[in-house]
Amino acid sequence: MAIEKGDFIKIQYTGKFDDDMVFDTTDEQLAKENGIYNPRGVYGGDVVVVGSGQTIKGLDEDFEGKEPGYTGTLTVPPEKAFGAHNPALVETLSVTKLKDQFKDKNPYPGMPVEVNGKRGVISQIIGRRVRVDFNHALAGKEVQYDYTIEEKVEDNTEKVKGLVALYTGLEDIETEITDDLIRIVTPIELSFNQRWLVTKVNIATELIDRLGIPNLEFVEKHPYVPPEMGAEDIVEVPAEENSEAETTEEEESEE
Incomplete structure (x- = not known):
């Protein structure tokens, strides 16, 4: 029976960008090989509710109409993945405001920081000021998912x-x-x-x-x-x- 909105399904998946850069996966060994392993993560498959937004929009929409056991590859545009890159979410801040996060390190592009509960990444350093990007790391990127619907959970x-x-x-x-x-x-x-x-x-x-x-x-x-x-x-x-x-x-x- 075809998968419908509201169904509970168990899925295995691997998300990639720029052709072969793995950013998320339910495969524990693949996560370790790509340096994204989370010891607190759950591997072996996720149970999600179709249409509930528990995955990115493009993937969530693709589940509907498929049969349990389906395996395929899906390319998702930014607007249905992690969104377009929003310039309004890039802020210029004083190095002094972030000095407690640097500790013994000097700030560098790509360094993760947190400001007022928001997580971002330093994108540029200009003298004693830094530009911090609070967009999702994959905002503006097209992503690809290889996924399998293992079963419909009853x-x-x-x-x-x-x-x-x-x-x-x-x-x-x-x-x-x-x-x-x-x-x-x-x-x-x-x-x-x-x-x-x-x-x-x-x-x-x-x-x-x-x-x-x-x-x-x-x-x-x-x-x-x-x-x-x-x-x-x-x-x-x-x-x-x-x-x-x-x-x-x-x-x-x-x-």
């Missing part, structure tokens, strides 16, 4: 786990699903992630809408950590004192 548990992995990088997360509730157990570490507040809303909205289950709970898991007792924590009671204590307790008992 099992609700796999849909939940796949979507959580896509957003968080957490694989095989604990889930519980009934007719009226989706319960997702999350590790305590996620509570320290500032992006999690937005991410959890996206996950909840997508799953409630697509699975038709009216309620979703995120349960924060706090594992038991036994107290550690070192030798310095153990207080030895001398035999005499111990005897006296026992005698006193017996006398009080008799009274």
Whole structure:
């Protein structure tokens, strides 16, 4: 059956630009070979919802009408990839404003920086000023995707786990699903992630809408950590004192 908007599918893909420069892939070995391996990334395939914007627009649109098992190559123009390069997103800043990020290094073209929560790259250095480009690194570029639709995901548990992995990088997360509730157990570490507040809303909205289950709970898991007792924590009671204590307790008992 042909893939439709709203379907959950599992895909394998490799994204390239300038013919053979790999910038993204679900193949762990290929990521390592091209110097883009992320130890926190999820490899082996992504589960996405067709038409939800979880991939670039051109690729997302290309899924529709394909059959599970499809393999092909797609060339995507900038406007349906990472957008046209926007000159308004290039700013000239004083080196002094960024000095804390340079540490022991001198600024150089291509150096990544962050300004007011925005990530950019130094494109040019002019005396004591730098031009910082806040466009996506692939803005204005035509990209190519080699991709395979491995399967259409039908099992609700796999849909939940796949979507959580896509957003968080957490694989095989604990889930519980009934007719009226989706319960997702999350590790305590996620509570320290500032992006999690937005991410959890996206996950909840997508799953409630697509699975038709009216309620979703995120349960924060706090594992038991036994107290550690070192030798310095153990207080030895001398035999005499111990005897006296026992005698006193017996006398009080008799009274």
